[in-house]
Amino acid sequence: MTVEKLAELLNTQPRAPEESKVLSELRTHWMEALSRPLWYKQLQTEIVSLLFAKNNGDSRQRWIRRQLIATIGCALKAGIIPLSPADEFADFDSEREPISDIVIHHTEGRPQTTPDELNALGFIFQYTKNFLAGPILGKSVENKPVGSGHVINGRQVFYAYHYLVNCDGEVVRLLHDTHIGWHAGNWNVNKRSVGIALAGNFDDCPPPQSQLDAVIDLIRNQYPNIEPQRVYGHYQVNFSKTCPGITYANLWKKTLLERLEQ
Known part of the structure; x- marks a missing residue:
């Protein structure tokens, strides 16, 4: 049919x-x-x-x-989709390492991207895709409902990133630092990094100042021990990507790193 x-x-x-x-x-x-x-x-x-x-x-x-x-x-x-119990896949985070890297992303979509939209995209393009391919990290997922092992505010979530930064400077925490975010397309990087996603698409123009300021404040306040040279654009750890936008390398990477040095 x-x-x-x-x-x-x-x-x-x-x-x-x-x-x-x-x-x-x-x-x-x-x-x-x-x-x-x-x-x-x-x-x-x-x-x-x-x-x-x-x-x-x-x-x-x-x-x-x-x-x-x-x-x-x-x-x-709406909670219609049956999920595996969160504790069944909690060992997905067993390889988490001390955080040493930060990876900057853009959501590639509209500036009004919501956490619910990111949750759905992570559910589909990270978790469902991996459950179809299976096994995951050597663990069989045959005939099992999709699950992440990540629980935020009492519900299982499927975010790829740890933070969403909106255009107005609002910062939304998506995952705990103890969670491995499936954001880099490189498992070794995922294990030791935090993923920060800027809402919007920055292929044609850089993010607004309020958004860039919020990213800088977030890194300074939450990860003061991470050196600026350990802050990467997604394309630097996954060569098949242009994320966080074509403008990053030429228009705002230098500003971001220089301000983090101050």
């Missing part, structure tokens, strides 16, 4: 009544699947073709991709 409905949705006209009808049917199917412990296996066709494909396709496919991400995010926030 899913393959046929996806093809049907691709062929409908944007904002036409038929589009709403087919999308509603797909969302109903997705939500029913998401209520089951092994939802990621039932939705594997959509996950692989829409979410994990290297080529994200045309604008229509990208639109459907956003619908699936939003549906998963809503189900996760």
Whole structure:
């Protein structure tokens, strides 16, 4: 049913009544699947073709991709998706090392990116992807619901980063320092680092001063013993990335590091 409905949705006209009808049917199917412990296996066709494909396709496919991400995010926030007990995967953090590095990221999305959105993205693109591939760090996850072992304020979370810094300078703590954030794409770096994500996309312009000031204050206050030369852009520890934006190397890396030296 899913393959046929996806093809049907691709062929409908944007904002036409038929589009709403087919999308509603797909969302109903997705939500029913998401209520089951092994939802990621039932939705594997959509996950692989829409979410994990290297080529994200045309604008229509990208639109459907956003619908699936939003549906998963809503189900996760509402507590509809069954999760493994947090203590079952607490040993994911057993390799945590003393913090010696800081990795700077951008969220690549809109400046109003919320913690709930980041939680959904981490759930999908870090944890679900790894549960489908399995095992994780030598631990079998066969036929197990997705879990992270990370609990914040009484609920299991799936953030990749330790902090989110908003454009107005607000700093949101996402993970404890004892948690390994799956943010760098390099496990050795993950084990010893803290990931700080700036909300927004900085490929074309640098972050506003209020956001940069907040990052500097955060590092100074929380990690005063980390030398500026141990503060990296994501691309410096994962060469396949341009994160935290193309402007970082030429426009604000120097400012960030010089101010941390003061």
